[in-house]
Amino acid sequence: MKVSPYRLGDLLAAPSRLADLSLREWDQVIRHARAAGLLGRIRAAVADAGLLDGIPGNIRNHLDSAWLLAERQDEAARWEIERIHSLLFARGIPFVVLKGAAYAIQGSPVARGRTFSDIDILVPLGAMKDVERALAGDGWTRKYVVPHDRRYYEEWMHEIPPMQHRKRKTTLDVHHAITPPIGRYPVDSRELLDRAVPLSGWNDLYVLCPEDQILHAAAHLFLEAEFEMAYRDMIDMRLLYQQAPDLEEMSTRLRLRADELGLAVPLQLAENALASNFGLDLPGRPSGGIVDLLFDQVLNSPHPDNQGFGYQLATFLLYLRGHHLKLPLRLLIPHLIYKSFLAERIEAQDKKSREAHAEKLRQMMARK
Amino acid sequence: MAVDTAERTVQRGLALHYEHHPPPRQPDFVDFHISISTPSVLRRWVRPQVVFAVDGHRPFHPLPRPQAYAQFEWGLNWCVSVYMHRFLLIHSAILEKGGSLILLPGSPGSGKSTLCAAMAARGWRLFSDEIAIIDPATLETFPMPRPINLKNASIDVIRRFSPEMQFGEVVRDTNKGTVAHVTPPLESVLRQHETATPSWIIFPKYRAGSETLIDELSPAQGLLDLAGNAFNYHIHGIYGFECLKRLADKVTFAKLQYSDLDDVIQRIEDQVLESA
Numbered sequence: 001m002k003v004s005p006y007r008l009g010d011l012l013a014a015p016s017r018l019a020d021l022s023l024r025e026w027d028q029v030i031r032h033a034r035a036a037g038l039l040g041r042i043r044a045a046v047a048d049a050g051l052l053d054g055i056p057g058n059i060r061n062h063l064d065s066a067w068l069l070a071e072r073q074d075e076a077a078r079w080e081i082e083r084i085h086s087l088l089f090a091r092g093i094p095f096v097v098l099k100g101a102a103y104a105i106q107g108s109p110v111a112r113g114r115t116f117s118d119i120d121i122l123v124p125l126g127a128m129k130d131v132e133r134a135l136a137g138d139g140w141t142r143k144y145v146v147p148h149d150r151r152y153y154e155e156w157m158h159e160i161p162p163m164q165h166r167k168r169k170t171t172l173d174v175h176h177a178i179t180p181p182i183g184r185y186p187v188d189s190r191e192l193l194d195r196a197v198p199l200s201g202w203n204d205l206y207v208l209c210p211e212d213q214i215l216h217a218a219a220h221l222f223l224e225a226e227f228e229m230a231y232r233d234m235i236d237m238r239l240l241y242q243q244a245p246d247l248e249e250m251s252t253r254l255r256l257r258a259d260e261l262g263l264a265v266p267l268q269l270a271e272n273a274l275a276s277n278f279g280l281d282l283p284g285r286p287s288g289g290i291v292d293l294l295f296d297q298v299l300n301s302p303h304p305d306n307q308g309f310g311y312q313l314a315t316f317l318l319y320l321r322g323h324h325l326k327l328p329l330r331l332l333i334p335h336l337i338y339k340s341f342l343a344e345r346i347e348a349q350d351k352k353s354r355e356a357h358a359e360k361l362r363q364m365m366a367r368k
Numbered sequence: 369m370a371v372d373t374a375e376r377t378v379q380r381g382l383a384l385h386y387e388h389h390p391p392p393r394q395p396d397f398v399d400f401h402i403s404i405s406t407p408s409v410l411r412r413w414v415r416p417q418v419v420f421a422v423d424g425h426r427p428f429h430p431l432p433r434p435q436a437y438a439q440f441e442w443g444l445n446w447c448v449s450v451y452m453h454r455f456l457l458i459h460s461a462i463l464e465k466g467g468s469l470i471l472l473p474g475s476p477g478s479g480k481s482t483l484c485a486a487m488a489a490r491g492w493r494l495f496s497d498e499i500a501i502i503d504p505a506t507l508e509t510f511p512m513p514r515p516i517n518l519k520n521a522s523i524d525v526i527r528r529f530s531p532e533m534q535f536g537e538v539v540r541d542t543n544k545g546t547v548a549h550v551t552p553p554l555e556s557v558l559r560q561h562e563t564a565t566p567s568w569i570i571f572p573k574y575r576a577g578s579e580t581l582i583d584e585l586s587p588a589q590g591l592l593d594l595a596g597n598a599f600n601y602h603i604h605g606i607y608g609f610e611c612l613k614r615l616a617d618k619v620t621f622a623k624l625q626y627s628d629l630d631d632v633i634q635r636i637e638d639q640v641l642e643s644a
Contacts, residue, residue, distance in 0.1 A: 023396035031401055034451075035423045058397055065453040072603050304424020 015045035039066030040113030094204040096122040118171035125176040139166040218270035225322025231302040373404040381437035385515040456502040457599040462495040470568040473597035479574025482522040486629040489530035494556040504611040513556040515549035590621025
């Protein structure tokens with residue numbers, strides 16, 4: 001039941017071609033799009049091309065289902081941002097909405113049909129404690145993480161452990177930076193906040209400026225260690241570029257901005273991939289490093305059923321690279337040893353002792 | 369739906385329960401490409417496990433190999449409930465007789481599957497033992513006649529109630545206890561493209577030794593209870609609520625307490641078919 005590799009990106013770039021697909025081709029497209037998290041995006045492209053009425057019902061079922069889900073998430077994200085805004089505004093804390101929720105709240109074309117699982121915000125480092133306290137007062141709590149991971153987040157990372165709303169189960173990532181401060185590519189958040197764009201109709205609510213949104217997306221994909229959503233992230237990035245009236249000018253501005261922020265490397269990788277795999281006509285760039293090749297491998301296997309040895313090897317090497325970029329070796333090696341060999345045992349013990357503790361509490365309560 | 373598996377129990381289960389299902393009308397397009405396989409080479413031999421995947425996505429933890437077929441059926445239900453939001457999906461058994469389509473929504477343990485299997489054995493046309501699939505615009509409801517999943521004591525109850533029903537393998541020690549699947553009646557399978565619209569929604573509750581009690585509910589109460597069993601009306605936003613309301617305006621709601629299957633089916637038929 002292998003799938004043939006299918007160029008979803010090409011179809012999304014020329015949606016009129018969707019009208020000519022046979023049922024057999026649709027079968028492949030739906031499978032690829034589902035695996036890549038792009039079903040809703042395909043639905044948006046079909047609708048924009050005025051092709052909805054010609055799509056057979058059994059295919060519409062899948063597209064419309066993904067679309068409905070995306071619409072609802074969009075609405076829910078706006079609503080959550082509104083709540084968070086009223087909490088933080090009351091305490092005089094400005095904040096920046098990032099990624100999926102930012103696309104939603106801007107009403108960006110990138111948000112159309114896009115599903116996402118959590119809301120990301122960026123706040124000034126000095127305000128982290130206040131933000132967490134304010135959120136806690138409205139039912140947000142940190143998801144439990146084992147002591148090793150808590151230390152990992154608090155001392156090394158650019159965010160605290162994910163928070164979750166007690167009732168609504170929404171996940172919220174509170175960041176104080178977009179890359180780990182002790183990693184290879186630390187970005188000074190003050191620079192980002194300085195250039196952040198206020199959202200019209202709101203007080204003290206921001207999104208990153210267009211260049212920084214692209215750079216954040218590039219840093220997120222090309223400095224990280226997980227690639228499940230890599231293909232979707234590339235499609236997002238292409239759309240972000242296409243928002244600019246002039247591609248060449250945007251690329252020039254991005255290069256300058258990337259130099260300021262220290263993100264020239266991920267930008268270069270992103271542009272190489274966009275030009276070579278996603279048909280974006282970017283000004284000439286040297287390309288072809290080993291990391292480019294590894295990303296080529298990852299981005300050309302969007303369906304799990306055709307992720308063969310080359311994909312496995314590439315993701316493994318990029319996983320090591322991603323971690324190496326996050327943490328200096330003196331921290332990385334103990335961290336990976338912990339994750340590979342000790343985590344399972346220690347976390348099982350941890351769970352046991354927490355359960356024992358909870359049981360003890362229950363007994364005490366019962367005795368009272 | 370297409371299934372890729374080397375697991376014998378799954379192949380046997382499919383051959384047994386889907387023997388009379390007609391081939392797909394459009395074989396080129398398949399809603400779900402499912403695979404049931406061993407999660408790793410090791411797990412083929414040491415405490416063997418199987419894992420369910422749909423397009424490479426594995427929504428569940430691997431389960432011990434004897435549960436492979438049950439995992440397939442549960443997995444397929446999962447696919448419908450998370451990938452078919454275009455329809456209003458209600459967690460409910462659903463059957464039809466004489467043009468009356470009734471939903472039996474209920475949480476696990478309410479006895480809805482037992483009642484569903486018993487009604488199917490007595491000539492009701494099975495739409496589903498688990499999910500009502502409703503078009504939100506027209507309330508047209510689509511059959512999905514697949515094996516009925518019975519648990520624990522209800523397996524023997526149905527065997528005694530209707531010895532002619534065909535059972536698949538009985539599997540012990542699953543998350544849900546002992547489970548077995550019952551082949552859907554032939555007529556339900558052959559008429560799987562005949563849709564209908566709901567006329568009754570009855571919330572069943574098995575209570576050992578009780579008499580059969582059917583009490584009509586107000587539309588308002590019925591709507592609230594129905595919303596509690598709807599998988600995805602919130603996904604449709606305000607339109608989802610309006611759709612539930614239209615459904616509530618159209619049907620008669622009742623709650624049902626029962627212990628005797630013959631008696632409860634007789635009473636349902638008297639009341640439901642009478643009013644039709």
